[in-house]
Amino acid sequence: MSSPKEPKISVVEIGMGIDLHGQNATVAATRACRNAIETNSLPGLARLLPNGDFSKMRIDVKLGVPLPFLNDVNVDVVQKQFPYGSVNVTIEVGGLVCSSGVVLEEQGDREGDDRAIIVVAAVAVRC
Incomplete structure (x- = not known):
């Protein structure tokens, strides 16, 4: 509550x-953020911001990250997914780990590790 x-x-x-x-986990987190915002155009926000200045936006990002990867998210990289405003990122336990079904070491999997990481993002824009 604000x-x-x-x-x-x-x-x-x-x-x-x-x-x-x-x-x-950083790759999954940045994809979650892009998924949340990449198909949006919010031209009405300019009317809500002081002088229509998009740099005045406050963006709160809450990430749900699986516990084994909770401390692996690079917040600086996540913040760079947003072209405007000040970005605050919080991370909590969430998301999911499941099998990708195959180990592909040439794709970066560690030997014997077929885990896929799923991160969810809630992005709130404040004006």
Whole structure:
């Protein structure tokens, strides 16, 4: 819940990202963020921002990352998925780990490791 001084949430988008091979939580997280925002055009936001300045947007990203990979997400890389605004990333236990069905060492899988990492993202834009 927002405080009276805090900008109100104007947009919420949800995304999912997967790293099938390589067990890279940052790859899955960036894909989840891109999935949440890549097909959106929000021209009305300019009317809500001071002087229509997109740099004034506040973006809150909440990532659900599987526990074994919770500390492996590079937040700086995730923040760079957003071209405007100040981006705050929080990470909590979530997502899923499952078998990709095949180990492909040439794709970055460790020997004998066929885990796929699934990360979910909730992206809230405040104006």
